[in-house]
Amino acid sequence: NAGVTQTPKFRVLKTGQSMTLLCAQDMNHEYMYWYRQDPGMGLRLIHYSVGEGTTAKGEVPDGYNVSRLKKQNFLLGLESAAPSQTSVYFCASWGTEYQETQYFGPGTRLLVL
């Protein structure tokens, strides 16, 4: 039982390049989330999914796209990276019970030059 995993762990991009971050969970959770964390700040929600084939916008969705083609995977895409997207990205999953916590991945550090 690996929990929530994220690929890659670290990436450097040039402005305008594209990339996809992969999140995978093995807990059969319905809900999955992508957050970003900037220095001195808490986590802000980018996009989330309430089930396979569904996605919704969070607090800071601009410049990102997501897809949930399989229940266990949630992909975050940057079509044209900008320096403002330099951040640490966390994925999380949740089983929808309020007595249960969200489970977080280890994070992906992204540097956009």
Added chain:
Amino acid sequence: KQEVTQIPAALSVPEGENLVLNCSFTDSAIYNLQWFRQDPGKGLTSLLLIQSSQREQTSGRLNASLDKSSGRSTLYIAASQPGDSATYLCAGIFNAGNMLTFGGGTRLMVKP
């Protein structure tokens, strides 16, 4: 829009001291309040979760309380140790929603 605030942003205490971290929120329709620990360069580890029907939860030297009427939660750490040094984040789910709203975190340093 719900807001979650943590003050202070940073705290330094000597080893052995009992301490309290504060979290306040603007929406009393809270479904649960969670405290997480984050070590530098790492992900989030869940410490305690308090459901809206509960007033507190305890785990070892940690005790978290929830007061919905005043919009406050506290995390009490007893007999602090250098290994407790980390950033502590509180987050809540509000209005039967499905997403966490995070505070900015308190960076704790426990000095030997």
